[in-house]
Structure formats: C-alpha cells, structure tokens
Amino acid sequence: MSAQPALPTAAEEAALARAWSRRPGFWGALAAVDHKVIGRRYIATAFVFLLLGGLAALAMRWQLATPEARWLTPDLYNQLFTTHGTSMMFLFAVPVMEAMGVYLLPLMLGTRNIAFPRLNAFSYWIYLAGGLLLWGSLLIDMAPDVGWFAYVPLAGPQYGAGKRADIWAQMVTFTELAALAVAISIVATVFKQRAPGMALDRMPLFAWAMLVTAFAIILAMPAVMIGSTAMILDRLVGTHFYNPAEGGDVLLWQHLFWFFGHPEVYIIFLPAVGMISTMLPTFCRRPVFGYLPLVLALVGTGILAFGLWVHHMFTTGLPRLGESFFTASSMAIAVPSGLQIFCWLATLWRAEPRPGDLTRTPMLFIIGFFATFILGGMTGVMVAAVPLDTQLHDSYFVVAHFHYVLVGGAVFPLIGALYYWFPKFTGRRLSEARGRWVAGLLILGFNLTFFPMHWLGLAGMPRRVYTYPPEMGWAGVNLFVSASALLLAAGFLLLLVDVALSLRRGAPAGDNPWDAGTLEWATSSPPPPYNFAALPVVRTAAPLWDGNGPLPVATGLATDRREVLLTTVLAASPETREPSPEDSIWPFWAALATTALLIGSIFTPWAVVWGAIPTTAALVAWFWPKTAEEDR
C-alpha cells in the first residue's frame, strides 16, 4: 500500500455520483436498487399499513365502546381483527424493522450499498404485493376472518368456506419471502461489507441486533411457509395434513405456526433493543455500559426464542412434563432481557449529558419503553405459568400483555428511532416541541388504552368478541378504553403532521445533529447515492468519538463504476473489491410474475405450473449479464 494516498477529488466525487445515481423517470424509479431508496419506500409503506391497521383498531374500539352495539356486523368484525393483527405483525412490525436495517446498516457499517441490492428491491415489490392483497381483500369483503394465527380447523376446508383463509395463507407467503430475501442481504452485508478495521467487537449494537434478527428470520420463517403451504394444499387439492379423520392433526398447525410465531416476537423486539443500545450512548455522552453482555444477551435471546413456542399452546392438553419445560424456558428468556435493562440503566447512571440531552424526544421514547415494556415483561412471566395461563388464555389480559410487549417493546423505540434518524433520512429535523407532545400522547394514550384491558381479562372478557351483554359489567371500562384509544390515535396523527411539516420546513440537520459516534453520521444528510466517497477506517466502537482529529479513510475503490469493498468476517481486514449490481427493472418484473403465480394459486393449482414460466423467464433475464459492467 502506498504511503500517502490522496483523498477523492471533486471530479471523482462527481463521477461517483453519476455511477451510483438511479436513472430518472418512472422506469428509473422501478429499477432502483439503492438501499436508501428501497429502505425509504419500505419504511413509508410499513407506516401506511400501521395507519390502516390502526384505523381497523379504532373501528373495533368504536364497536366495543358500548354493550350490544350494532355498528359492525360480526362478520366484518372478524375480518377487521384478523386484518388488524395480520397487518401489524406481517406488514408493519417485521418489515419496518428490516427496513430500518436496509437503510441504516450500509451507512453504519461504512459501505456503499447493501449486499444483493436487486434481491432487496425484489423483496420490496413482493412485500407491497402481499400488503395490497390483504387490504384489497378487505375492500371486496373477502378479507381473512380467522385471526392472525388462523388456527385449523376454523381455517381448514371444512369450516373456512370461500377463499378468505387462502388469502391469509398466501399473504404469509408474500411477506415471508420478502423477509427472507432481506435477511440474506443483511447477513451478507454484516459479514462481508464492514468498513476496514470494524472487527466484530467494534460493530454497532444495532448491527449485532439485525444480524441475530436475520438469523432468527432464516430459521423461523420456513416453519410458517411450510405450515401455510400445507394449509393451502389441504384447502385446494385435498391433502390431509390437518385432517384428523385421515391421520392428520390440527395441533400440527399450532406447532408449525408458533415455532415461527414466537421467534417472530423477538424478530420485532431485537432490532428495537439494538436501536436503544445505539441511541442511548449518544444522549448519555458515553459508550454503552456492557457491550459484551449486551451482545451475548442479543444472541442468547435469539437462541432461547426457539425454545418457547409451546407456551402458546398450554391449553391444548399437552403432556405436563412438556408444559413444565416450556414454563421454565419462558421464564428463562426474561434473564437476557433483564440483563439488557440493567446495562442501559448503568449507562444512564454514569451518563455525562449536556443540558437537555436526556429530555430529547428519542430519550422520552426510551424512557416510555422502560416503563411500558417492563410491565409487559412482568405479565409475560405471569402467563408463562400454566395454571394462570389456563385462566387467562384468550382473554383481554393476553391482549393487554402482548400489546405492552410489542408496542412498548418495539413501537416506542421505533418512533424514538424515527426522531433520531429522520435527520439522516431527509436532511431535516423533526420538531422537538411537537415530538414531546407525540411522546406524551402516545405513551399516556397507550397506557390508558391497554392497562384497563388487564382488568377486563381478569373479569372474564374473551378476546375477539364483537359485542357483550350489559349485565357482564364490562361497559364502563370498555368505554374508557375506547375513549383512551382516541388519545393514542391523536398521538399518531400528530406524528404524521410532524413528519409532513418537517419534510418541508424542518430545521436543516447537518451531517451529525446529535454529535453521535457511529458511522452513518460521517456522511452528509441525506447521504449521497454512493454513501461515502472514501470509506471510513475504524479503530474503535464509536469512530466519530475518537477525538484524534480528521476521520481516517480508505481510498482506491473505483469512482467510475459501482464497486464495494469486501472485508474478512472477524477482523474486517480488506480482502477484495467486488462490483455492485447496476439498477435493473427485472426484480420488478420477477416480483410481478411471482405475484401472479401466488395469487393465481389461491384459485387453481395449475397457476403454479403456468406461473412458473414467466417467473423463471424474469429471473433468467435478471441474472443474464447485459452490460460490459456486468461481465466484469
């Protein structure tokens, strides 16, 4: 290596911009493979599905506000709670967390694009198609009505007439395919595209969290794909996987679903704790306390997540020894979560904040997370005990519990992360004044809405009922819950207003508005298409806090074409230079062909055969080298 490499010149930066920019116009937009473009689309789409899911929830709360209401029919109510849960889990929570990784990881790791960017683009289109399938079906009164976990025999051929359950099962195929594609990109990016010197123990904790999440996706999602495929086969071509009369078993569905469904909770939760571990040090002005225990907690949670699924099935009459095992493992997973909480508390304890740091909007959400998530964790330990679970199963207590865990544990950190990284996404800051109102409304509104549900559950109110008689004595609390839901909705509305106003009029952010230590803040806001003209060279876990003068960088990657640096897995020593794929329309066409195949197969098995032809053709065209660059 030469002694004094030179920084990129203005001409070289202009060449880089030409090489990495997406083509203008409609077709250019469809062909884009820039991780920032795909990440932004993914995040925006996921928030649209969040709002739609929220509207479905408001409709349900309106219905439940008074006893014996007739505003929604039982059938529409069934469609709404199914679409709400399915949308929140499959179309919002998992995709938005992966999307944050898609946008942020290449910047945090100091590379120019994500690995397999075309696969990443394909994933977005498939995800969008799955979401449109679900919400489109609601528009034509054909939405799934079997709950977000679609238990058989209710969702089987005997009781689930029509195509509603098939739409649910095929929507699962869309979203899981999309999630798996992103997971592959994330694993390869984290392993091979880290900046020179970013050894594994210098990697931001968010990257660790996304790595563990990606592996959890890879190991969990096949279970629900196999399960839902078997369900479609039972319904479409008469197989008997779930038919006890011919040697099948209905509990097989629950095993397959929850072998995926429980890790799913951690697939949503782990990125959120990664965000907290990354944001907290910025406002505490010190490195996070206990980097190694935090990494071990992430990995430990990822592993334990696969040993809990049966606790969703305690009331199905399983052998008692099995129940005891799963009670113990369900309580054990509280240990790594507790460990993380103590590390964060220690970080706060020894904070050296500047005035106002600890009351910034992202911090308010982190504090809201502590209060809310810990409550959800406590009720989790409660329902891990079989006798209590037997009483509370399928009651509003469980509804309260999982909303505390998912909203408190994942949505609050996510909104905090939105306030934290919005300046990087857009170049403008969200409003701190409005942000405090958003945090106040969301945290207060959430607790007022969901805390009383614990009581409703203890008082015997089952979940998924479209109404209740007045003599049950649930009316007052239900009215209170519904009124509080309006407060929660107001919080989300204000968030939307803040985003819309700040996009146009927000204060300019500058490169590093929070004076944070990780690499995404080492480039402009929003970043140029190539992210970094010269890749950062990393020597500590917080490279921008080194305090040794100018940022050390590496030069010598191509400036006239798309090229990324690959480094070794452990130490991140430079290994090779590899071309990064050009924009391509073919992931879009491949996604469209796959969509036709999957939607067609709801109605006839032959769609798989005929649909395979255009899908294969699109994939071959995607793979086929078309330019001299692609022959390199």
Add this chain to the structure above:
Amino acid sequence: MQRRAVLDLSRLPEDAPSSGSLTWWGTLAFMLIEGTGFALAVAVYLYLGSLDPGWRQGAPPPAWGPGLGVTLLLLASLVPNLLLMRWARAGDLKRTRLGLLLMAGFGTAPLLLRIFEFAAFGVSWDDSAYGSAVWLLLGLHTTHILTDLVETYVLCFLFFTRHGDHPRRYGDVQDGALYWYFVVLTWLPIFGCLYGLPRL
C-alpha cells in the same frame, strides 16, 4: 467532516476465493433457509407418523426401484460436480463447458426417474395424511432439483456465448456446484425417512 486518507485499496484483487465472495455467503444463507424447510418437512412426517402408527392406512412400503435409482444417480453426479468445480476454479473454459453439459445430463436423469418414484409409493396426496407427507417431501426435493437444473441449463447456455469466459461467471458455476452438493446431501436423510421408516 475532515478526513485524512490512511489506506489505499486500489491494489486489492478483484476476484476473491470462494468464501470471500458475497454470492458464496448468499448461497450458504439460502441453504440454511431450505435446510430448515427440509428439516421441518421431515419433522411433519415424523410427527404425524408418531401420533398414529396406522397412519399409512394399508399403503405398502414404497417399491425400491425408482428411489434407489434416483439416489444412485444423485450420488454418481457428485463426481462430475466435483470436477466442474475444479475446472471452474481454474478458469478452464473448455472443461467448464464440458462439465456444465455433464451436469445438465446428471440433473435431468434423476428428474425423469423421479416421475416413477412418485408412483412407486402407491399412494396419492389426497388418500391420507401419510400420502400428503410423502408428496410434500418428494415435491419439495423435486423442486430443488428442478431449480438447480434450470440454473445449470442457463449457465450452460451462457458459457457458449461471449459472456461465459469471465471470472464472475466461473464464480457463478462454483456456487451452482456448491448448491448441487446441498441438493444431493439433503436427499439422503429424506430417502432414509421415506424408505426406511415404513419398513421398521
């Protein structure tokens, strides 16, 4: 932000050993996904079989012929696959073309025999849960043979065009060969399960 250049990457090589490339890691991740899928499909078979010892409902154990033939063909294909990997690694255009042609043949033959294998079980997917589980396992594995075969055909065609003789395309051939090992090796436990368990 102030920067100072401390490292020059311009002399790094442009083609990596296999484990250094992104595609190698991507292929590994795909194998992990699909390996999990196979394991779960076997688990479905074992789970349903363990619930009811009479789950085959009188269906005879599968006839050995076609299944054994598929297995032997798949095992035999490991030899040309290994050679293809070596030739591609050496960047030998003529031999890589030959290897791809060989592998196109070694991929097609078990696929044809597979048609008879479905019949050798003497059970339809809609006869019983046993039939469903058998067709699921066979179908899943057949899909893998088919997708790898399509990839082999495309690569084979590509290598007879001007796009073939490039380092990245040799890398693609090696990754395809790596994936074929996976297709063959995952068949062995499935074969043991489908043919051994009904005879216990």
